[in-house]
Amino acid sequence: MAPGEKLPIAKAINSSLRTAMENDPKVLIMGEDVGKLGGVFRVTDGLQKDFGEDRVIDTPLAESGIVGTAIGLALRGYRPVVEIQFDGFVFPAYDQIVTQLAKMHARALGKIKLPVVIRIPYAGGIGAVEHHSESPEALFAHVAGLKCVSPANSSDAYWMLQQAIECDDPVIFFEPKSRYWGKGEEISRGVPGPLHQARVIREGTDLTIAAYGPTVRTALQAAEASAEEGRSIEVLDLRTISPIDFDTIQRSVEKTGRLVVVHEAPVFFGSGAEVAARITERCFYHLEAPVLRVGGFHAPYPPARVEEEYLPGLDRVLDGVDRALAY
Amino acid sequence: MTVESTARAKTPRSGVKRTATKTTKKAAAKKAPAKKATGAKAAAKKAAAKAPAGRPEPEMVQLLTPEGVRVEHPDYTIDIDADELRGLYRDMVLTRRFDAEATALQRQGELGLWPSLLGQEAAQIGSGRALRPDDYVFPTYREHGVAWCRGVDPAQLLGMFRGVNNGGWDPNSNNFHLYTIVIGSQALHATGYAMGVAKDGADTAVLAYFGDGATSQGDVAEAFTFSAVYNAPVVFFCQNNQWAISEPTERQTRVPLYQRAAGYGFPGIRVDGNDVLAVLAVTRAAVERARTGQGPMLIEAFTYRMGAHTTSDDPTRYRSDDERAAWEAKDPILRLRAYLENEQLADEAFLASIDEESDTMAKRVREAIRTMPDPPAMSMFDNIYADGHALVDEERAQYAAYAASFADTDEEGN
Numbered sequence: 001m002a003p004g005e006k007l008p009i010a011k012a013i014n015s016s017l018r019t020a021m022e023n024d025p026k027v028l029i030m031g032e033d034v035g036k037l038g039g040v041f042r043v044t045d046g047l048q049k050d051f052g053e054d055r056v057i058d059t060p061l062a063e064s065g066i067v068g069t070a071i072g073l074a075l076r077g078y079r080p081v082v083e084i085q086f087d088g089f090v091f092p093a094y095d096q097i098v099t100q101l102a103k104m105h106a107r108a109l110g111k112i113k114l115p116v117v118i119r120i121p122y123a124g125g126i127g128a129v130e131h132h133s134e135s136p137e138a139l140f141a142h143v144a145g146l147k148c149v150s151p152a153n154s155s156d157a158y159w160m161l162q163q164a165i166e167c168d169d170p171v172i173f174f175e176p177k178s179r180y181w182g183k184g185e186e187i188s189r190g191v192p193g194p195l196h197q198a199r200v201i202r203e204g205t206d207l208t209i210a211a212y213g214p215t216v217r218t219a220l221q222a223a224e225a226s227a228e229e230g231r232s233i234e235v236l237d238l239r240t241i242s243p244i245d246f247d248t249i250q251r252s253v254e255k256t257g258r259l260v261v262v263h264e265a266p267v268f269f270g271s272g273a274e275v276a277a278r279i280t281e282r283c284f285y286h287l288e289a290p291v292l293r294v295g296g297f298h299a300p301y302p303p304a305r306v307e308e309e310y311l312p313g314l315d316r317v318l319d320g321v322d323r324a325l326a327y
Numbered sequence: 328m329t330v331e332s333t334a335r336a337k338t339p340r341s342g343v344k345r346t347a348t349k350t351t352k353k354a355a356a357k358k359a360p361a362k363k364a365t366g367a368k369a370a371a372k373k374a375a376a377k378a379p380a381g382r383p384e385p386e387m388v389q390l391l392t393p394e395g396v397r398v399e400h401p402d403y404t405i406d407i408d409a410d411e412l413r414g415l416y417r418d419m420v421l422t423r424r425f426d427a428e429a430t431a432l433q434r435q436g437e438l439g440l441w442p443s444l445l446g447q448e449a450a451q452i453g454s455g456r457a458l459r460p461d462d463y464v465f466p467t468y469r470e471h472g473v474a475w476c477r478g479v480d481p482a483q484l485l486g487m488f489r490g491v492n493n494g495g496w497d498p499n500s501n502n503f504h505l506y507t508i509v510i511g512s513q514a515l516h517a518t519g520y521a522m523g524v525a526k527d528g529a530d531t532a533v534l535a536y537f538g539d540g541a542t543s544q545g546d547v548a549e550a551f552t553f554s555a556v557y558n559a560p561v562v563f564f565c566q567n568n569q570w571a572i573s574e575p576t577e578r579q580t581r582v583p584l585y586q587r588a589a590g591y592g593f594p595g596i597r598v599d600g601n602d603v604l605a606v607l608a609v610t611r612a613a614v615e616r617a618r619t620g621q622g623p624m625l626i627e628a629f630t631y632r633m634g635a636h637t638t639s640d641d642p643t644r645y646r647s648d649d650e651r652a653a654w655e656a657k658d659p660i661l662r663l664r665a666y667l668e669n670e671q672l673a674d675e676a677f678l679a680s681i682d683e684e685s686d687t688m689a690k691r692v693r694e695a696i697r698t699m700p701d702p703p704a705m706s707m708f709d710n711i712y713a714d715g716h717a718l719v720d721e722e723r724a725q726y727a728a729y730a731a732s733f734a735d736t737d738e739e740g741n
Contacts, residue, residue, distance in 0.1 A: 065549030072519020099509045107494035110710035168713035243717040
């Protein structure tokens with residue numbers, strides 16, 4: 001049992017899948033290489049051995065087929081947890097996710113449910129070849145009928161996956177792959193809160209940084225570096241991208257008056273743009289500066305040798321903080 | 328005047344493009360002998376593309392000839408009594424009547440669109456009647472005859488075409504999934520459902536319907552792969568109605584479609600899709616295979632879409648009247664009627680009673696659609712999520728306040 005244990009994110013997810021499968025015989029795991037190999041990141045390591053090939057299913061190499069058959073299995077009463085091997089490989093399944101999975105509950109006027117979880121190892125910083133480092137979350141958050149979340153630590157990875165599997169809606173579960181095998185973090189002994197709630201992970205008074213997934217750690221580093229310069233930064237782990245917990249962001253911004261949103265995805269039409277728009281509406285008279293975004297550029301994810309310049313690292317986040325505080 | 332009625336007034340193009348059947352080949356030869364010289368090369372090319380050297384036109388299972396004569400097939404027999412035969416006739420006539428009524432309702436502005444199944448009644452009734460209640464059907468958007476067999480209220484099928492919902496019925500009430508508009512997507516849902524059936528150890532069969540055009544979709548190819556790999560109890564029922572809107576089957580494939588199955592490792596067969604007995608026999612056999620753990624099968628029901636793709640389509644732009652006439656001679660309802668009459672299994676009174684029942688049903692559908700209420704605007708926020716979503720709640724409240732502001736204005740104005 002993971003609660004109370006110290007685990008890296010990959011092992012926390014493995015443990016969470018194991019718990020879900022033990023608790024509910026309808027939970028299935030499907031994906032490419034998830035069985036004997038345990039997935040290319042070893043996230044499903046050992047599960048097929050313990051639960052059998054009937055519940056941990058090595059699939060043909062066809063992402064649309066994986067999601068399309070997962071939909072059929074869900075209609076039969078199963079709760080498939082699908083692994084897409086890498087972020088950039090989800091697009092063959094995008095049609096099934098957007099035109100079928102997202103809309104079927106509404107099309108049946110609520111009479112059928114689609115409890116499908118799609119796990120996607122996402123984001124960059126691992127020196128990979130192209131299509132292995134992308135952050136496509138906005139492309140899913142834009143679609144009604146889907147829910148999107150991204151844990152930033154092991155405890156959330158464990159508990160949020162439990163909650164996603166229990167949810168009767170399709171959930172896209174974005175896993176920060178660069179953090180899979182970081183050092184072990186303690187899994188909380190109880191559910192840390194609702195799935196779709198942001199969390200204040202560092203309190204401050206001068207400016208708020210909102211981040212999720214792999215950029216949460218960078219945001220904390222930026223807050224620490226700023227503290228040395230006498231600036232008090234509040235850090236939010238958004239945790240959920242659809243829906244976004246605007247109430248928590250609003251409370252923070254009403255206190256600090258400044259907001260910088262950080263994500264690896266391109267900022268253009270990104271989740272940061274949505275946060276900026278909504279928070280500007282909600283907090284217009286509290287804002288001391290425009291909401292700023294720090295993230296990827298409107299460019300294909302660059303070759304690995306220059307990805308550090310593309311990613312919103314500590315210096316770029318601090319630059320965003322400086323610009324927001326200069327108003 | 329509609330686009331179609333304008334187009335219908337034009338002179339049809341001469342020459343027959345398609346040579347899918349022997350009958351149409353003859354028709355083409357008769358029609359355009361003058362073109363022989365110039366067309367010879369093209370015809371040879373087309374023949375080469377259609378049937379590689381030495382490959383004869385594929386056989387198809389037939390138990391009832393277009394003239395209504397019972398014939399035997401070495402592999403497929405049918406055990407059917409007079410009541411069942413009359414039942415098939417009734418199903419087909421009622422389905423055709425419903426379809427005609429829906430087309431009329433579209434012309435009268437009651438529906439935004441209607442995809443007619445005219446000509447495909449035998450393919451749909453024959454396959455639909457091969458199923459048990461616990462079997463599960465994944466249709467396209469044209470399976471009105473299958474829906475009838477499954478017991479879905481015909482009026483319910485019209486909701487999405489009227490624009491009052493995007494599907495609407497409970498798929499589990501009749502084990503008939505929602506109509507699927509994105510071509511071929513449902514083949515994977517059927518396969519996944521069948522994988523679940525196998526896991527449950529049930530002897531339920533799953534039917535995936537799609538057309539000739541859908542066989543070009545990746546999802547159908549992936550469904551073939553998944554079903555074969557997992558030996559899923561799914562029957563792929565392809566209605567090859569010769570046309571994917573304006574594109575003939577030659578634009579989708581170089582081999583007869585049923586032969587695709589061989590490459591995936593399961594059987595495929597072509598059946599006369601206008602012969603309800605052959606379709607019933609072949610589907611029963613395929614369903615039995617599925618029930619007994621023998622895995623998937625592909626049935627290609629060779630039929631013809633006698634009408635337009637939908638009420639928005641204009642087939643005079645891409646096919647000739649001769650082709651349609653040739654297929655009308657193979658009409659699925661007329662051939663069963665001829666058989667019933669020849670065998671003295673149906674008398675005037677029976678035939679008249681079916682016509683009367685058809686009219687009653689059509690009247691009921693007409694009344695149901697005309698009184699079908701528009702959904703309230705607020706319903707667009709309903710059922711997007713099973714477990715709720717904060718943004719939907721927020722937007723619902725905002726829209727409600729906005730809508731309510733008009734009510735205030737009205738009151739003040741009065």
